[in-house]
Amino acid sequence: MRNLILIALVTFLGFSAQAQTKKNKNLKYTTEVNGNCEQCKKRIEKAAFSVPGVKTATWDVGTHQLTVIMNEEKCSPTDLKKAIAKVGHDTEDVKATESDYQNLHSCCKYDRK
Amino acid sequence: MQKYITLFVMVLLAVPAFSQEDLQEVKITKKQKGIKKSYTVTANTSVITSKELLKAACCNLAESFETNPSIDVNFSDALTGTKQIKMLGLTSPYLMITEENIPSVRGASQAYGLSFTPGTWIESVQITKGAGSVINGYESISGQINTELLKPLNDIPFFLNAYGSTDSRFELNTHFNKKISDKWATSLFVHGNARVAKNDMNDDGFLDNPLGKQINILNRYQYYDAEKGLVGFVNFRYMNDKKQTGELNFDKDRDRGTTNSWGSEINTERFEVSTKIGYVFKDMPYQSIGFQNAFNSHNQDSYFGLNQYNIKQNSYYSNLIFNSIISNTMHKFSTGLNFSYDEYREFVNINDYSRIDNSVGAFFEYTYDNTDDFSLILGGRVDNHNRLGFFVTPRLHARYNPWKDGVIRFSAGRGKRSANIFAENQQLFASSRTFEILDTNGKIYGLNPEIAWNYGLSFSQKFKIFNQNAEAGIDFYRTDFQNQAVVDLMQSPQQVSFYNLKGNSFANSLQLEFNYELIHNLNLRTAYKYYDIQTDYLTGTFQRPLQAKHRFLGNLEYETNLNNDKQWKFDFTYNWSGKQQLPYTASNPTADQFPDFSPAYAVINAQVTRVFSPVFEVYVGGENIGNYKQEKAILGANDPFGPNFDASVAYAPIFGQMYYAGLRFKIK
Numbered sequence: 001m002r003n004l005i006l007i008a009l010v011t012f013l014g015f016s017a018q019a020q021t022k023k024n025k026n027l028k029y030t031t032e033v034n035g036n037c038e039q040c041k042k043r044i045e046k047a048a049f050s051v052p053g054v055k056t057a058t059w060d061v062g063t064h065q066l067t068v069i070m071n072e073e074k075c076s077p078t079d080l081k082k083a084i085a086k087v088g089h090d091t092e093d094v095k096a097t098e099s100d101y102q103n104l105h106s107c108c109k110y111d112r113k
Numbered sequence: 114m115q116k117y118i119t120l121f122v123m124v125l126l127a128v129p130a131f132s133q134e135d136l137q138e139v140k141i142t143k144k145q146k147g148i149k150k151s152y153t154v155t156a157n158t159s160v161i162t163s164k165e166l167l168k169a170a171c172c173n174l175a176e177s178f179e180t181n182p183s184i185d186v187n188f189s190d191a192l193t194g195t196k197q198i199k200m201l202g203l204t205s206p207y208l209m210i211t212e213e214n215i216p217s218v219r220g221a222s223q224a225y226g227l228s229f230t231p232g233t234w235i236e237s238v239q240i241t242k243g244a245g246s247v248i249n250g251y252e253s254i255s256g257q258i259n260t261e262l263l264k265p266l267n268d269i270p271f272f273l274n275a276y277g278s279t280d281s282r283f284e285l286n287t288h289f290n291k292k293i294s295d296k297w298a299t300s301l302f303v304h305g306n307a308r309v310a311k312n313d314m315n316d317d318g319f320l321d322n323p324l325g326k327q328i329n330i331l332n333r334y335q336y337y338d339a340e341k342g343l344v345g346f347v348n349f350r351y352m353n354d355k356k357q358t359g360e361l362n363f364d365k366d367r368d369r370g371t372t373n374s375w376g377s378e379i380n381t382e383r384f385e386v387s388t389k390i391g392y393v394f395k396d397m398p399y400q401s402i403g404f405q406n407a408f409n410s411h412n413q414d415s416y417f418g419l420n421q422y423n424i425k426q427n428s429y430y431s432n433l434i435f436n437s438i439i440s441n442t443m444h445k446f447s448t449g450l451n452f453s454y455d456e457y458r459e460f461v462n463i464n465d466y467s468r469i470d471n472s473v474g475a476f477f478e479y480t481y482d483n484t485d486d487f488s489l490i491l492g493g494r495v496d497n498h499n500r501l502g503f504f505v506t507p508r509l510h511a512r513y514n515p516w517k518d519g520v521i522r523f524s525a526g527r528g529k530r531s532a533n534i535f536a537e538n539q540q541l542f543a544s545s546r547t548f549e550i551l552d553t554n555g556k557i558y559g560l561n562p563e564i565a566w567n568y569g570l571s572f573s574q575k576f577k578i579f580n581q582n583a584e585a586g587i588d589f590y591r592t593d594f595q596n597q598a599v600v601d602l603m604q605s606p607q608q609v610s611f612y613n614l615k616g617n618s619f620a621n622s623l624q625l626e627f628n629y630e631l632i633h634n635l636n637l638r639t640a641y642k643y644y645d646i647q648t649d650y651l652t653g654t655f656q657r658p659l660q661a662k663h664r665f666l667g668n669l670e671y672e673t674n675l676n677n678d679k680q681w682k683f684d685f686t687y688n689w690s691g692k693q694q695l696p697y698t699a700s701n702p703t704a705d706q707f708p709d710f711s712p713a714y715a716v717i718n719a720q721v722t723r724v725f726s727p728v729f730e731v732y733v734g735g736e737n738i739g740n741y742k743q744e745k746a747i748l749g750a751n752d753p754f755g756p757n758f759d760a761s762v763a764y765a766p767i768f769g770q771m772y773y774a775g776l777r778f779k780i781k
């Protein structure tokens with residue numbers, strides 16, 4: 001009997017846990033990405049679009065904010081940041097490698113924090 | 114807030130997806146340009162803003178293109194004074210003309226429809242050269258013109274415009290706007306115009322311009338709920354237009370239906386209801402649904418001397434469109450359904466051509482944009498029409514930016530339409546010509562549907578000369594007719610024949626454009642256009658009559674900087690038109706002949722605007738300042754019921770110079 005209750009509980013908890021982490025298909029996510037110019041904008045947005053699950057991507061030259069709508073079932077904010085760091089742009093959590101940074105066009109070499 | 118604005122913009126843009134980027138520009142740009150050409154939109158589209166519309170006397174939509182290189186404004190005939198437009202050398206029936214993406218100038222309204230939209234109502238006009246989008250239909254062949262009217266939510270509370278000219282035309286436009294609640298706003302536009310005095314500057318005994326009266330009322334409501342992502346429009350419109358032309362001493366009560374003197378009346382009444390609703394999905398700004406419905410009734414009663422022509426058209430048009438993306442916004446698509454129903458009651462003298470046309474179609478349009486230097490729109494539609502049959506319409510547009518500030522565009526597409534031969538050629542009723550339809554097997558007046566392919570290639574480049582902005586462009590378009598309802602004026606001056614194309618018919622157009630900011634605030638716009646438009650007629654191959662092979666347009670605008678809200682604006686437009694093929698008249702007596710080709714001529718327009726404050730401005734201007742007049746406007750004018758009478762040939766202005774003045778008063 002105790003086992004049964006335990007199983008029931010676990011099942012229940014399992015369900016609710018699943019419900020809690022139910023993934024948003026249209027998550028609106030904004031994060032800071034370092035960059036300078038229109039060329040950076042194209043590069044950053046292109047990198048964002050290369051992540052499967054990213055549906056829209058807009059990087060604001062003035063505020064350095066990247067706003068995306070993404071399908072959490074297919075990707076995570078970390079995937080996004082990794083893809084952007086890969087093309088040379090620092091994000092809050094994932095930084096670009098020195099060599100990727102050095103590959104940027106001279107006008108795109110933003111001041112690293 | 115920003116989210117709401119984005120939402121709102123998305124909803125507004127959801128339906129006219131094709132012109133998306135231009136409209137966004139209108140919102141962002143501070144100092145407006147008259148004509149905008151984006152280098153990042155896929156199609157060869159230019160946007161005429163309301164600023165450009167203020168450059169000319171510009172009483173209605175037909176007259177608003179006189180400073181535009183893509184569109185040629187012609188003089189339609191010696192009687193009605195209605196201006197016809199052409200794009201790539203083809204007349205307006207070959208264009209898709211829409212008002213807020215609902216087809217507007219079509220069928221019965223083809224001849225005068227553009228004069229039924231007052232200039233002050235217009236917010237912007239998008240002109241697309243070439244095949245165009247498949248979303249609104251299959252009929253466009255050489256281009257699309259979409260007019261956006263002022264939106265109630267952005268409108269000012271009160272606007273007044275008064276206008277008067279030396280050809281005795283007067284206009285009054287009043288706009289009222291009220292925000293009913295935070296979600297509803299309404300506008301009421303009232304337009305009246307009249308030409309009250311008879312003018313005969315060339316002393317041929319005929320009016321140079323019709324006497325006329327028009328009352329035109331539009332009441333529209335806009336709904337917008339940002340939280341729910343809903344936007345809607347409801348429009349009610351009524352128009353009554355009366356024109357009288359002909360001989361000076363024609364009295365319509367006494368002389369109608371007699372040969373006492375020649376006269377003509379064209380009376381049109383129109384009623385229209387349209388609705389539009391758009392919904393943007395929650396948290397998905399890239400996905401939306403739009404649904405448009407329009408009903409209109411158009412009733413024209415007219416006679417031209419002893420020729421009677423009456424046409425009534427009741428139409429219903431419906432368009433359902435769904436916009437979304439495939440994986441991300443680099444791949445967008447629009448898909449949906451159209452339905453149209455047209456009931457015509459058409460009488461040419463005693464012949465009854467009444468009929469019902471209907472069609473249902475589905476479209477799919479895919480847009481790829483690499484967010485950088487390349488984009489592509491691939492569209493297709495299938496339609497089933499009771500006269501045109503079942504057919505497929507493919508269209509393609511592509512854009513590539515090979516380097517900075519340069520753009521190459523390509524387009525190709527097919528169009529198909531039924532020619533309303535009487536409505537589209539009704540100026541020919543003002544002649545002694547007999548109307549002969551030589552084919553009998555087709556479903557449209559005995560004729561087959563018109564089918565054409567259009568291909569275009571264009572290149573534009575921006576650069577600096579002496580540190581000032583300059584732009585150069587070249588484009589080439591070709592329209593190839595597979596079938597055409599040929600209108601043959603090359604056989605006999607006493608006859609017009611209509612028949613299915615036998616042989617070739619094509620229209621080539623080449624345009625060179627150069628724009629330059631000479632000094633700060635002084636802009637020059639120039640365009641040279643070459644047209645080669647040939648049709649195989651029964652008597653041989655000729656250039657399309659009344660089409661100049663060479664045209665040149667120059668426009669110079671200067672405006673002073675705003676000084677205490679005061680400003681001067683100057684505009685000067687020069688239009689040169691080369692010789693034009695004229696209809697065949699060689700078999701007439703010498704006095705009643707036209708030469709084979711018309712002479713070349715130039716028309717000069719100028720305008721000065723004084724802005725006294727944001728509230729009040731005054732403008733004065735002149736049209737055809739060089740006072741060029743067509744030498745012989747009407748053939749056989751002294752015997753209008755005789756065999757040689759023809760008032761349908763207008764290759765140049767009939768009326769000489771004209772001066773006008775007007776004022777604009779706004780309460781913001």
